[in-house]
Amino acid sequence: xxxxxxxxxxxxxxxxxxxxxxxxxxxxxxxxxxxxxxxxxxxxxxxxxxxxxxxxxxxxxxxxxxxxxxxxxxxxxxxxxxxxxxxxxxxxxxxxxxxxxxxxxxxxxxxxxxxxxxxxxxxxxxxxxxxxxxxxxxxxxxxxxxxxxxxxxxxxxxxxxxxxxxxxxxxxxxxxxxxxxxxxxxxxxxxxxxxxxxxxxxxxxxxxxxxxxxxxxxxxxxxxxx
Amino acid sequence: xxxxxxxxxxxxxxxxxxxxxxxxxxxxxxxxxxxxxxxxxxxxxxxxxxxxxxxxxxxxxxxxxxxxxxxxxxxxxxxxxxxxxxxxxxxxxxxxxxxxxxxxxxxxxxxxxxxxxxxxxxxxxxxxxxxxxxxxxxxxxxxxxxxxxxxxxxxxxxxxxxxxxxxxxxxxxxxxxxxxxxxxxxxxxxxxxxxxxxxxxxxxxxxxxxxxxxxxxxxxxxxxxxxxxxxxxxxxxxxxxxxxxxxxxxxxxxxxx
Numbered sequence: 001x002x003x004x005x006x007x008x009x010x011x012x013x014x015x016x017x018x019x020x021x022x023x024x025x026x027x028x029x030x031x032x033x034x035x036x037x038x039x040x041x042x043x044x045x046x047x048x049x050x051x052x053x054x055x056x057x058x059x060x061x062x063x064x065x066x067x068x069x070x071x072x073x074x075x076x077x078x079x080x081x082x083x084x085x086x087x088x089x090x091x092x093x094x095x096x097x098x099x100x101x102x103x104x105x106x107x108x109x110x111x112x113x114x115x116x117x118x119x120x121x122x123x124x125x126x127x128x129x130x131x132x133x134x135x136x137x138x139x140x141x142x143x144x145x146x147x148x149x150x151x152x153x154x155x156x157x158x159x160x161x162x163x164x165x166x167x168x169x170x171x172x173x174x175x176x177x178x179x180x181x182x183x184x185x186x187x188x189x190x191x192x193x194x195x196x197x198x199x200x201x202x203x204x205x206x207x208x209x210x211x212x213x214x215x216x217x218x219x220x221x222x223x224x225x226x
Numbered sequence: 227x228x229x230x231x232x233x234x235x236x237x238x239x240x241x242x243x244x245x246x247x248x249x250x251x252x253x254x255x256x257x258x259x260x261x262x263x264x265x266x267x268x269x270x271x272x273x274x275x276x277x278x279x280x281x282x283x284x285x286x287x288x289x290x291x292x293x294x295x296x297x298x299x300x301x302x303x304x305x306x307x308x309x310x311x312x313x314x315x316x317x318x319x320x321x322x323x324x325x326x327x328x329x330x331x332x333x334x335x336x337x338x339x340x341x342x343x344x345x346x347x348x349x350x351x352x353x354x355x356x357x358x359x360x361x362x363x364x365x366x367x368x369x370x371x372x373x374x375x376x377x378x379x380x381x382x383x384x385x386x387x388x389x390x391x392x393x394x395x396x397x398x399x400x401x402x403x404x405x406x407x408x409x410x411x412x413x414x415x416x417x418x419x420x421x422x423x424x425x426x427x428x429x430x431x432x433x434x435x436x437x438x439x440x441x442x443x444x445x446x447x448x449x450x451x452x453x454x455x456x457x458x459x460x461x462x463x464x465x466x467x468x469x470x471x472x473x474x475x476x477x478x479x480x481x482x483x
Contacts, residue, residue: 027359131450151236165439166313191468200460201453217452224449 025156036039053176054156057182061094062144069139084133096183097125099176104199108206116211123218130225134155140143235247272465274388281391285455288393292444296437306437312438314358318431320370321350321357326412330373334381339371344368348385372469376405380470397462 008093068074076081096117102109109117131206147159153179161168174186176195185194205214275281299438304312331335331340338379346362353361362368379401380386387400398406410416419425 127450190465192416192464195452197457197460201451201456204453204456214452221452 002074004070051177051181053149054151054158054173055146058061058094058173058175058184059146059156061090062067064090065136066139066144069136070141070180082127083137088129091129094184096176096178096185097128098113099178099183099185100124100195104202105211106199106203108153112211116215120211120215120218123215123222126222127218128194130222184211231433271386271463271467273459274386274461276391281389282455284391284393285458288391288396291341291393296434298394299468300434300437302443304441307438312435315431316356316439317350317354317360317437320436321347321354322414325414326409327371329412330375330378331371333375333378334373336371336373339373342368343371345371374405375408376466377470378408379405386466389463391455391459396458399460399463399466403465406438 014044041061049196067081068086072225073079074086098121101117101124102159104124105112105120111142112120142163145161147161149156150157156175156177158173159170159177160173161170170188170190172188173184175182176185186193188194202214205217249408280429287462303329307315324342324343327343329345331337331343345366349366349368350357351360353359353365363370384404386402389398390398390403392398395406415425415428419428447457447461448454
């Protein structure tokens with residue numbers, strides 16, 4: 001690009017035969033305008049690219065979790081608390097539990113006080129941790145294959161698969177764009193949505209027992225994992 | 227008449243199209259536009275479960291059956307039969323069911339998939355020691371293309387109908403119940419094994435073997451949910467819907483990338 005501009009200037013300098021300087025000015029002006037446009041277009045493009053792609057966002061999170069799971073110093077029952085705390089730190093940076101909580105509660109979410117929202121988010125996060133971190137822990141070094149991603153507006157799906165006993169289990173990460181990064185708000189295993197599964201359960205419970213009843217059930221459920 | 231039609235077109239363009247672009251511009255939650263696959267991914271069908279109270283009773287019955295019969299049998303089976311043989315048996319049962327897959331692929335117009343499953347059947351029945359091995363996948367890279375009659379009915383446009391939870395069979399939609407009958411009509415075991423005890427034994431071993439290869443699925447589901455009945459219903463319906471739409475990851479949604 002630069003060389004081309006240089007050449008153009010040399011060419012312009014060399015245009016001795018050109019009678020009218022007005023014409024010359026016009027050409028120079030035109031060149032500058034185009035340059036300015038090109039630069040600003042480049043600026044726009046790079047600012048749009050500033051948010052890493054969904055796959056690039058989830059990959060390091062998963063890799064960090066895997067390296068904790070494979071770390072011999074963190075293995076075993078005696079390191080469980082430390083290990084899980086470390087895993088959850090990474091999970092929290094890549095997974096949006098607020099978004100999940102909002103979705104599983106549905107319309108009623110906005111009617112809850114911020115305290116109740118926070119309390120619910122804590123309980124629901126704990127349930128997911130209880131239910132699924134054990135699954136992580138049986139991981140034994142299988143490769144996670146990234147199959148592709150799809151983006152539509154502020155939502156994206158990152159498709160992966162992992163081998164288990166000779167069979168490939170498809171796991172899709174459903175993500176949402178939050179200001180500066182993509183965050184996971186749902187996991188689909190074999191096409192079955194985790195968040196939607198809880199949403200359907202909670203819908204019936206909310207209708208029957210209201211929000212306080214749901215909180216009570218969640219607390220009871222979490223205590224069964226201790 | 228014609229002018230009315232043109233008027234409607236103009237009305238559509240004036241009113242509807244800007245609405246689309248607005249919805250897209252203002253939040254991004256709007257799911258319009260050309261990308262139909264990703265929209266379908268986020269869509270959700272309504273669940274039709276008018277028999278819920280009866281289903282819940284049968285759910286409890288099955289739950290007892292699971293803990294009193296299925297689980298002890300499965301534990302003993304898993305302890306006695308080595309894992310390699312259980313995998314081999316699993317391959318065998320899958321191979322025998324090949325006609326179900328071939329015919330249903332054909333019925334859905336998936337001719338090359340039908341051919342793949344037919345080839346798999348030939349290779350595995352011979353080189354794979356009557357189907358106990360899976361050289362078709364390991365040596366030839368041919369993966370099974372599972373399609374059943376319930377999926378075919380779905381592809382043909384039949385709705386899933388009432389949700390049922392049946393003793394022994396577990397979760398089932400009315401469409402899959404019809405599919406179940408269609409599948410057994412296509413299954414060789416129906417014709418080779420003529421009396422009921424033989425067939426029951428075949429199905430029993432098939433199911434127990436399958437369960438031994440996926441241990442803890444039911445118990446995990448129960449442990450992780452606040453309402454296991456709904457959790458299983460939702461998982462089953464979504465799983466089957468995805469199968470009908472071929473919406474799972476291996477499908478075209480991601481392969482073209």
